[in-house]
Amino acid sequence: METRKDLFEDLKNRLSELSHLGSAVALLHWDQEVYMPKKGAAFRAKTISNLVGIFHEKFISAEFEKLLKKIAKLEKDKKLNENERVIFSETWRQFSREKKLPAEFVKELAETCSNAQSVWAEARKKSDFNLFVPYLKKIVELKRREAQLIGFKDSPYDALLDEYEPQMTSQEISIIFFELREFLVGIIGKIKKSKIKINPKALYGEFSLEKQKKLNQFVSSKMGFNFDCGRMDISTHPFETSFNPEDVRITTRYRKEDLFYSLSSVIHETGHALYEQGLLSENFGSPLGEAISHGIHESQSRIWEKIVGQNLNFWKYFYPKLKKEFPKPFSDINLEEFYKNINYVKPTLIRTESDEVTYNLHIILRFEIEKDLIEGTIEVEDLPKIWNSKMKEYLGVTVPNDANGVLQDVHWSGGSFGYFPTYTLGNLYSAQIFDAAKKSILNLEKEFAAGKFEHFRQWLRNNIHIHGKTYSANGLIMEITGEELSSKYFVNYIANKYKQIYEL
C-alpha cells in the first residue's frame, strides 16, 4: 500500500511533467507572436494542437484518475495537510472539468472556434455582423452545452466563469457591477460637463524606437522586473507569458509619435510579469506555484499600470528623466499638466483604447450581454442592437458600425465566454489591494516619488505572489484586506482622483 508521501510524489511528478508540456506550448505561442517566419503558421498550429492533445491525454488518463481517487479518499478522511489539500483540490477541480467534456465535444468546439476566428476577422474588416452570425450562434450553442456538461447551481454562465475566476458567481458580479455602473455613469456625466479641457495630443512628439525601448527597460527594471529571468520583445498585441518563474517574457509595440502607447503596455505587462517572477521556483508544477485567477492576475497588471503608473508621485520621480531624454515636447509641459494629460478621460468606442474611468463600462456591457446570451434570454441576432443601445446608455456614445462595436473583440470568436468580467474584477481587486498596501507601508506614495518601488513590490510578493493558489481569490482578498471584494475602494479611488483632476 502506497503511503501518502508516495502518492504525492507520484502526483508531483505527473503535474511537473504536465507543467513542462505547458511551458513548451507557451514558448511555441510566444515564438509565434514574436519571431516565427510568416509561413510557419500552419505547422505551428499543428505542433501546438499535438502538444495540447498529449497534455489532455496525460491529464485525463486512467492512471491519473486512479491516483487522484486514492488521494480523494485521504482528503475525505481529513488526512491531508494544508498544502496537500490545496494541491489536491485544485488538481481535482481542473481534472473534473476536463473529464466532464467528451473528447468529441472538445474537438468540435476547438474546430468551430478555429474556423470562427478567421470569419470574425473578415466580418470585422467588412464591418458585417451578419457574416459572423452563424458561427457565433454555433459557438454560443456549444458553450451552453459546455455549461450543461460542467454543471452549475444558479446560472449556466457560472460554469463558464469558473474557468477564469474559480468560485466567483455571476450573481455576486451582477451586484458589484450594478453599483459600479451607476457610479461610473454618474461621474462620466460630471467629467463631460467639467470646465477642465485636456488635450492628450500635447504629449505627442517624435520618439526614436531605440530611446523608447531604453525608457521601457528602465521603468520595467525600476518596478522590479528581473531581465536575467525574462525578456522584452515586440509583437502586434502586447502580452506577458511565463515558462517558469525564471523565464518570464513581456512584449510591447511602438508608435513613433506616442511613447505612452508602448510604455503603458510595458508597465501593464510588467505587473503581470512580477506576479509570475514572484512565484516560488520550488513550487513549479504545483498549484502552489500558480497564479490564483485571471482577476487576481489582472489586479497585478492594473495596480501598476493605472494606480501606480498614472499616479502623480510615480511621475515625480520619472518625469524629470523623461524631460531630460525627450526635451521635445516635455520641456514645455509642467508635471501637473503632464499628470492631467495622462489621465485624460473620454468615452470612446473601443475598449482597448479607453481610460480607467470608462473602461469598466465597456466590460460591464459585455458581461451583461454574454451572461444573457448563455442564459438564453437574448439571441445572437440581437447583439448589435443591444450593444449599440447600451453604449449609448452607459457611455453616451453612438456606434457608427459593427467593426467599432460588437465585432471589436476577439474573445467570443475564440469561445472565451466568462473572461470579460475578470478585467473589471482585476480593477476592483487592485484598488482594494492598493488600499491595504497603503495602510501597511508607511509613506508608500512618497517612496514612489523617490523612485523606490522595492517595498511595494515585496509587499505584493509576500502577500500575494509567493502563495500561489493557497488562497482562492476571495480568500486572498479577505486575508489581505479583512473584507470581501467590494467596489467601494475602486469607486473612492476614481472619485478622489478625478474630483481633483477635473475639479468636480
Added chain:
Amino acid sequence: METRKDLFEDLKNRLSELSHLGSAVALLHWDQEVYMPKKGAAFRAKTISNLVGIFHEKFISAEFEKLLKKIAKLEKDKKLNENERVIFSETWRQFSREKKLPAEFVKELAETCSNAQSVWAEARKKSDFNLFVPYLKKIVELKRREAQLIGFKDSPYDALLDEYEPQMTSQEISIIFFELREFLVGIIGKIKKSKIKINPKALYGEFSLEKQKKLNQFVSSKMGFNFDCGRMDISTHPFETSFNPEDVRITTRYRKEDLFYSLSSVIHETGHALYEQGLLSENFGSPLGEAISHGIHESQSRIWEKIVGQNLNFWKYFYPKLKKEFPKPFSDINLEEFYKNINYVKPTLIRTESDEVTYNLHIILRFEIEKDLIEGTIEVEDLPKIWNSKMKEYLGVTVPNDANGVLQDVHWSGGSFGYFPTYTLGNLYSAQIFDAAKKSILNLEKEFAAGKFEHFRQWLRNNIHIHGKTYSANGLIMEITGEELSSKYFVNYIANKYKQIYEL
C-alpha cells in the same frame, strides 16, 4: 482485421505526433541558444528532458511495437509498396535501437554526459586533461556497453556510427580515409614549400554589424534561402535547426574586423537550411520527409560553403558588390588576390578554424582515436600523447597544451562517438555530388559568375532533398553519380584547385 491502409494511417499519425514533439524540442533548443534569459537554463534543461522523455515513452510504447510488428509481417510477405517499405524500415531501425537500450542505461548515460560537459568545459579552461579523465573513462565505458547492447558485425564502433551515418561501416571509412590521409599529408607538404605567400589578414577591416547582416541576408537569399520560411539570428556557435520545412532557422556570430567569420558560417548553415527547406511539407512526420544522414547533410553545407562559396566564379558575381559596400579594404585588392586569400591554407591546432585542405586531417585523427577507444585498443589516459603525436605526424603541428589539443571539441563529453567521421564523409560526398552536378548542368560555374544559383539549388533539391530517406546515403550517391563513395573526386578537386592557387 485492419487493412494495410489502416495500419499505415495509424503509423502516420503516431510518427506525426512524435515529429511535432521533436519540433517543440528543437524550438526549446533554438530559443536556449538565441534568446533565453541567462537564468532560464536550469528549467529549460528540465523542460527539454521531460519532452524527450515523453517522446521516448511514446516511441517504445507497447502499442507502437504491436503496430510495427503487424507491419513487419506485411513487409516479410512483401506486401508493402516502395514508400511504405522506406517508412517502415527506417522507423523499425530507430525503434529497435531505442528498444535495445534499457531506460536505466539511457538515464545513466544522459546524466553522465550532463555532468561530464561542465567538467570538460572546466578542464578545457584549465587545460588540464586529468580533470576530465574519470568522466571520459565512464563515458567510453558506457558507449562500449551501448555498442554491445545495440549489436554489431565487425567493430563495436559500427554500432555507434550507425546512429549518425546509417549503414556505413568503420571498415569502409578506414579504407577511404587512409587514401585521403596520404594525399592530404602530401599536398600540405607541397603547399608549405610553395613560394606563394598569402596574408589572410589583408582582408581584415572594420565592418559594421548592420552591414554585415545585410550582406549575409543578401548572399543567403541569393543561394535560395526563403526568409518567409525561416530566420537568421545570432548565437555563440552557428547552427541550423528546422521545425518543419516551413520554419528553418540559421544562426551566425560576428567579428567587426573579419566579415568572413560570419559570412562563411552563413553560407554553411544556409546549405544545411536549403536541405531542410527542400524537404516536402507533405512528408513531414515521415522518414520520406527527413534528411538521409549527418554525412549527406554536411555535404549540403560544405558544397555551398567550400566548393561554391570559395569558388572564383561565385566571387566574380559577389566581389564587385563587396567592393562597393566595403571599399576599405577591398578596393585595393583585385579578385584573383582576394580569391587566393579566402583559400589560404595553413595547418593549425583547432579543427573549427582550419581550411578545407587541412580540415579532414583533424577529422581523420579523431576518427582513428575514437575507433580505437571504442574497440579498446587504446585507453583514455593515452589520448593526449596519441593526439599530439598524430597532430605532428599529419599536420606537422606541435600541440602546446591540451586545451588546444585533445580537449578542444565538445563531442566526446556529450557521448557523441561516431559523429566526427560524418564531417569528412560530407566533404567527400560534396565533391562527388558537385562533379555530377557539373556534368548535368551546362555551364554551371558560368551561372555562378552571373549570380544564378537557381539551377544548382533546384538540381540539389530534385536529386537529393525531396527524396527524404528514400535512398540510403550510399544508394543516393549511386543514384546520382553511378558509383560508390570514393575520395577521388575530393582529391581531384583539392589537387586542381590548390595546384593553381599555390602554383604546385
